[in-house]
Amino acid sequence: MEIKKIAILGSGRLGRGIAENAATKGYDVTLFTQGAGSQNAPHRIEQSxxxxxxxxxxxxxxKRVILNRINYTADLKELKNADLVIEATIDHFYTKQELLxxxxxxxxxxxVFILTSATLPVYEVARGLTRSNLLVGARFIPPVVDVDAVELSYSPDTDKNAIEIVKxxxxxxxxxxxxxxxxxxxxxxxTLVTLINEAAYLLDEGTASADAIETIVKESWGMDQGPFEMADRMGIDIILDWMEQLQKRYGDRYKPAPIIYRLVRQGRLGVKTKQGFFSWNEDGQRADKPGHGQEEN
Incomplete structure (x- = not known):
């Protein structure tokens, strides 16, 4: 079957990135916009x-050709037209499974269905699906349009043809x-949450300011974004959720630093709330000057 029409369930950063990438490569995309912040999806993609x-x-x-290839809807009945379905929602087991x-x-x-989960194995989510053998894991890494590697995973029961379609x-x-x-x-x-968490512990312990830690990590390893910018762009609430899930699986090496909890309790979730480790404007750019991030917590 030729894949022409892509359905993406979830219009957060990950879903938007996949939508933009797929539309750029000529696919017709339906992006399902549900939940908080979904109304900003068209604006965010056009900004990119x-x-x-x-x-x-x-x-x-x-740009206009690409934008015209993306359709936005909250009506799941539109799934009947899809040639490939990509799940890109928050990493909650029951949310993902019920939607799928x-x-x-x-x-x-x-x-074929694609699971983009960061923390849930394919075989766990596939339970309860009539097409459990057609669920393939493909972890796209934000920012999707810039990162060329995709983590491909599947269970022993996954259909080989489904794997090839996803490849x-x-x-x-x-x-x-x-x-x-x-x-x-x-x-x-x-590896991402480990880096972010250790940087957060350094900040909590007063070893250095947020900007100092950010600069040292970026310059040491030639990174475009440091741990705090990555956390702010991903969403600190999402990072905390990943850490807590990984802590349950692997123990206290993934125990979140105290500042992670504090920022989430305060509603400082990063770019989407304009406040996190740093301050951000409507366009997703730093609103504070270097040296004015979270320094004393």
Whole structure:
């Protein structure tokens, strides 16, 4: 079956990134917008494309063509038209499973599902689906349009043809599917939260300011974003959820630093609330000057 129409369940940072990437490569995309912040999805995607236009990476006409390939809806009945379904919602087991069960009833029986979970193995989520053998794990790494590696995982019962369909889709997006054995957290999420958590402990202990830690980590390893910017862009509440799930699986090496809890309790969740480790404006850019991030907590 030729894949032409992509359905993406979830319009957060991950879902938007996959939508933009897929539309750029010629797919027709339906992005299902449900939950807090979903109304900003069209604006956020257009902002991302505007940055490419500003850098002469694409023309205004090309941007409009890409935007016209993305349809936004909250009506799950639209899933009946999908050739491939990508789940990109928050990492809560029952939320994902119930949404996929609904999609299972509405989609054609041959349609393959992609699970993008950072912490939940494919075999756990597949239980209860009539097409459990057509669920393939593909962990896209934000910012999706810039990161070429995708963590590919699947259970022993996963249909081989389904795996090949997902591999071809990933390749058409211009990315490399890297096989990872099923485990909670895979590779990127576990290493990411470890870096963020250790940086947060350093900040809590008063070893250095947020900007000092950010600068040292970025300059040491040639990174575009340091641990605090990554946390703010991902959402500190999401990072905390990952840490707590990993702590249950692997023990206290993933125990969240106190400042992570404090920021979430205060509603300082990062870019989406304009306050986190740093301050952010409407365009997702630093609103505070270096040296004015969270220094004393």
């Amino acid at each position: 494309l505007n940055r490419k236009v500003a850098k002469w990476a694409m023309t205004e006409t090309q 069960r609904t999609a299972d009833r509405l989609c054609r029986p041959e349609v 071809r889709f990933i390749a058409r997006l211009g990315k490399q599917a890297v096989r990872v054995h099923e485990s909670s957290g895979l590779v990127n999420p576990r």
